[in-house]
Amino acid sequence: MATTTSSDHHLPKQGWYKRNEIAITPWLFLIPGMLMFAIYVIYPIIQSFNISLYKWNGLGTLADNAKYVGLANYEKLLFRDGKFETALINNLKWLILYLLAIPAGLLIAIFLNQTVRGIRLYKSMFFFPFVISQVVVGLVFTWFYDPQYGLFNGIIGIFGIEPVNILGDRNLATYGVIAAGLWPQTAYCMILYLTGLNAVDPEQVEAARLDGAKGHKMLWYVIIPQLKPATFIAFVVTIIGALRSFDLISVMTNGGPFGKSTLVLSFYMYEKALGEFGLKMGYAAAIAVVLFLIMLVFIGYFLWSMYQDEKAAKH
Amino acid sequence: MFPKPIEKSSRQWQIGYQVLLPFAMLLWLAPLIAVALFSIRPDADFSTGNYWGIPSSFEFFTNYGQVINSAMPRYILNSFMITLPTMVGAVALSCMTGFALGVYKFRGNLLIFFMFIAGNFIPFQILMVPVRDLTLDMGLYNTKTGLVLFHIAFQTGFCTLFMRNFIRALPFELIEAARVEGIAEWRIFWYVVLPLMRPAIAALCVLIFTFIWNDYFWAIVLTTGENAQPVTAGITSFNAQFRAMYHLMSAGSLIAALPPVIIFFLLQRHFIAGLTLGAVK
Numbered sequence: 001m002a003t004t005t006s007s008d009h010h011l012p013k014q015g016w017y018k019r020n021e022i023a024i025t026p027w028l029f030l031i032p033g034m035l036m037f038a039i040y041v042i043y044p045i046i047q048s049f050n051i052s053l054y055k056w057n058g059l060g061t062l063a064d065n066a067k068y069v070g071l072a073n074y075e076k077l078l079f080r081d082g083k084f085e086t087a088l089i090n091n092l093k094w095l096i097l098y099l100l101a102i103p104a105g106l107l108i109a110i111f112l113n114q115t116v117r118g119i120r121l122y123k124s125m126f127f128f129p130f131v132i133s134q135v136v137v138g139l140v141f142t143w144f145y146d147p148q149y150g151l152f153n154g155i156i157g158i159f160g161i162e163p164v165n166i167l168g169d170r171n172l173a174t175y176g177v178i179a180a181g182l183w184p185q186t187a188y189c190m191i192l193y194l195t196g197l198n199a200v201d202p203e204q205v206e207a208a209r210l211d212g213a214k215g216h217k218m219l220w221y222v223i224i225p226q227l228k229p230a231t232f233i234a235f236v237v238t239i240i241g242a243l244r245s246f247d248l249i250s251v252m253t254n255g256g257p258f259g260k261s262t263l264v265l266s267f268y269m270y271e272k273a274l275g276e277f278g279l280k281m282g283y284a285a286a287i288a289v290v291l292f293l294i295m296l297v298f299i300g301y302f303l304w305s306m307y308q309d310e311k312a313a314k315h
Numbered sequence: 316m317f318p319k320p321i322e323k324s325s326r327q328w329q330i331g332y333q334v335l336l337p338f339a340m341l342l343w344l345a346p347l348i349a350v351a352l353f354s355i356r357p358d359a360d361f362s363t364g365n366y367w368g369i370p371s372s373f374e375f376f377t378n379y380g381q382v383i384n385s386a387m388p389r390y391i392l393n394s395f396m397i398t399l400p401t402m403v404g405a406v407a408l409s410c411m412t413g414f415a416l417g418v419y420k421f422r423g424n425l426l427i428f429f430m431f432i433a434g435n436f437i438p439f440q441i442l443m444v445p446v447r448d449l450t451l452d453m454g455l456y457n458t459k460t461g462l463v464l465f466h467i468a469f470q471t472g473f474c475t476l477f478m479r480n481f482i483r484a485l486p487f488e489l490i491e492a493a494r495v496e497g498i499a500e501w502r503i504f505w506y507v508v509l510p511l512m513r514p515a516i517a518a519l520c521v522l523i524f525t526f527i528w529n530d531y532f533w534a535i536v537l538t539t540g541e542n543a544q545p546v547t548a549g550i551t552s553f554n555a556q557f558r559a560m561y562h563l564m565s566a567g568s569l570i571a572a573l574p575p576v577i578i579f580f581l582l583q584r585h586f587i588a589g590l591t592l593g594a595v596k
Contacts, residue, residue, distance in 0.1 A: 022419065025500040029415035030427065033408040033471050040468030041434045044445035051444055058444070114321045116333060124583060125340050129347070131579045133529035135547045136572040139554075143353070143561065144346040149366035151349040183346075191587055197317060205317055214319075223317050240436055247531045251551075269440040274536065281444050288440040299436045303429050310425065 045292070052285035058273070066282065073286035084287070087263040090174050091243065091294070094264060097178045098185060098242035102234045105189025106227075110219075112190075113197045123194060130187040138251030141180035142167065167253055170261040177248050177262055185241055189234045196230030197223075232305065239298050243291065246270070265291040354378055354566035361561055378566040385556070386541055387567055390549030394574070397459050397466070397545050398527045404467035405474050406519050410512060412471065413478025414504050418490060428479060435472030439532050442469075450537055457538050462545075465537065466527055474519050477589070481515040482508065518589035521582045525575040546571045 017024065052073055056066035077084050112123050129137065144152050145166045153163040166176040200223060208222045224231075246266045249255060253262040255271060263271075265287055271277075273284035321332050341348065356365075357374045365371060416428050446465055447456070455461030485508070493503045534548040541549070550571050557563040579586055 021500050023421065026415035026419035026421055026424075029411040029504070033412035033431075033475065034427070036408065036464075036468035037431065037434060037471055039449075040446060040465055041437075041442065041472065042430070044442040044449070045437070047445035048441045048443075058448075110318055111339070113316075113318060114332070116321060116329075116336075118336075122336055122340055124580065126343055128344065128576070128579075131525060131575050132347075132572045133531065133547050133575070135529070135531050135550060136568045139550070139564070139568050140346045140350050143350060143565070149361070149364075149561075151345060151367075154367055188590070191590060195587060200317055202316055218317065236436075244438055246439075247547075250531070250535075266438055266440050270443070270532075270536075273444060284440075285444050288438070288443065291438045292441040295436065295438050299433050302436065303433060306432065307425075307429070 048285045048288055048292075051282055052289050054282040056281045057279045058281040059279075069282070073283050074290075077283070077286055077290065083260045083263060083268060084265075086260045087265050087268040087287075090262065091264045091291075093174055094178055094181075094242040094245055095239065097175070098181065098238055098245075099235075101182050101185035101189045101238050102231065104182070104186045105191075105234065106193045108186065108190045109193035109197055113194060123191075127187045127191050129184040130191070132184070134181075134184070134247035135251050137180055137184055138248045141176070141183075141248075142252050145176055168257050170258050173253055173257055173262045177245075177252050180252065181241070181245060181248050185238060188237060192230045192234050193227060196227040200226050236302050240295075243295055243298075265294075350565045351569060353561050354569055356562050358560065358562055374562065378562050379570070381563055382553075382566045382570055385553060385567070386549065387546070387553060387570060389541055390544060390546040390553075391571070391574070393459060393543060393549070394528055394545040394547075397462050398524055400463045401466040401470065401527045402520050402523045404463065405470035405523055406516055408467065408471045409474030409478045409519070410509065410516070411504075412475045413482050413512075414508055416475065416479045417482030417485075418487075418508070428475070431472045431475040435469075435476065443536055447536055457540060457543050459538075459543050462533060462537050462543070465533060466530070470523055470526070474523070477519055478512070478515055481512065485511055514585070514588065517582070517585040521578055521585045522589035524578055525586070528575050 051062060051066075053068060053070060054062060054066040055069050055073075056062060059065055108126060112119065112126060132140075144150050147153055147163045147165040147168075152166070157163065164172070166172045204222060204226070205218070208218055213222060244266060245264055249262050249264060249267045250270075255261075255263045255267055269284045269287040269291065272280045272287060278284075321329055352370075353366075355373050355375045355378065356370045357372050357377075360366070360371055363371075412431070416424055450456050450461040450465070453461070455464070489507055489511075490503055493507050498506075528545070529547060530545070531547040534545050538544045538548065541552075544552075550567060553567045554564050557567070
């Protein structure tokens with residue numbers, strides 16, 4: 001107990017804990033959370049990297065029952081796996097098309113940003129799809145698209161178009177699933193922008209109005225710059241949502257039709273590990289690592305942006 | 316205010332807007348309304364091809380009664396028994412981590428904070444095989460506890476982000492004043508900071524409830540049977556049991572989706588505060 005830094009000199013009678021209270025307390029508060037996070041998140045990431053170097057059916061332990069194969073899983077994945085290629089392309093479609101949720105959300109937010117009677121209820125109803133689980137959204141859209149009794153074909157039938165079996169068509173199925181995903185995602189972006197629009201500085205808007213700005217010019221040069229924080233969050237949650245897409249595919253198409261038309265990396269990985277012809281844990285882990293690395297590019301960018309904000313906040 | 320308030324425009328515009336609103340809403344919710352209409356039709360309507368006409372009879376009680384007599388209530392109970400402990404656990408842990416990261420300056424503070432954020436953004440699949448293994452090893456596979464433990468750990472990342480930013484925005488003078496009075500740090504947490512965190516706690520509770528209730532991926536990775544599966548996973552077995560009986564499947568789906576919807580309508584303000592991560596005021 002002979003820690004005698006200069007600041008301790010005038011507090012000789014207090015105990016060690018009392019003297020170091022400010023330094024120790026944060027760690028005591030952090031331990032439970034960090035421990036859980038390390039066990040269930042950090043360590044499994046490292047383990048997945050390790051497992052991806054083995055051929056393993058998931059039984060027993062990695063040390064006893066798995067065969068070390070080096071980078072063979074990755075080699076097969078990148079050069080000899082047509083399904084992986086399809087999944088990767090579909091992931092790209094998801095990423096690009098999912099971003100439509102951001103402008104769509106902004107449009108609906110602008111449409112609803114009024115103070116007429118009952119508007120709160122309308123806002124809630126537009127937000128509604130986000131509260132429902134993706135499993136139910138998936139079921140709802142599966143029925144919506146049904147070629148026999150679905151509302152979708154009922155509507156296009158009015159215009160004399162023959163019924164289309166969207167989820168059974170190898171070229172359309174992925175777009176059908178993405179459209180279902182856009183429904184709740186647009187609702188999410190809408191609510192972000194509605195809160196953002198509330199915070200727009202009314203004086204700036206008035207000043208711009210006096211200068212003759214209106215309509216899309218006002219939107220582009222005055223409003224959108226002020227909505228930057230909302231746009232950032234919308235961007236983050238939409239990118240993550242796109243790369244995480246799993247539930248809808250699982251419920252609506254199960255990766256099909258034709259075995260792979262709507263595959264994305266997250267679903268393909270699950271299929272390899274726990275699907276019908278699964279128990280290829282090493283191979284599945286390799287797919288997960290690829291997905292993780294793609295995500296890491298975005299995570300890196302998000303963290304960098306947040307770091308800039310932190311630095312700015314300090315000054 | 317943007318766009319220009321509708322009251323300031325012409326009478327025609329105002330009426331046009333008021334008329335457009337309900338139509339836009341019906342269009343937006345059409346897929347869901349369709350399912351709600353399915354759920355009150357009799358079985359016979361589907362075999363006679365009467366999908367969109369007036370139902371030949373209203374079978375609300377028959378259809379929903381059959382859902383209540385299936386395994387659905389069991390799944391819903393499981394969902395509650397998974398969701399509520401997770402909510403309490405994750406919020407409690409993140410109150411502590413958020414306090415530590417928001418109040419104290421120490422080496423590694425920002426690094427730990429960013430680790431929590433990054434962990435929250437990763438794809439679940441990178442955790443799947445090891446977490447499933449870990450759960451099996453602990454003998455918690457196909458139990459609610461196994462699912463709860465994982466959810467608490469994972470949600471702590473998101474909750475820490477939220478709590479830390481919230482605590483940062485509190486007036487720091489309060490904490491300094493308490494320190495000058497010689498109050499112990501843990502008492503400052505309990506008596507000074509925690510009461511001020513009530514809005515954040517409410518927002519997170521509502522949000523975590525919805526997230527966990529709607530989880531599907533971990534439900535199918537870590538559980539298999541009726542005794543542990545939450546309703547998102549249970550609905551698939553329910554649908555397999557009532558294959559092609561659309562009136563029952565749609566009634567079941569609506570019931571499965573109901574609890575977060577109720578919570579949302581009751582506690583909307585908290586919900587939205589949580590979703591915007593406290594970053595958009």
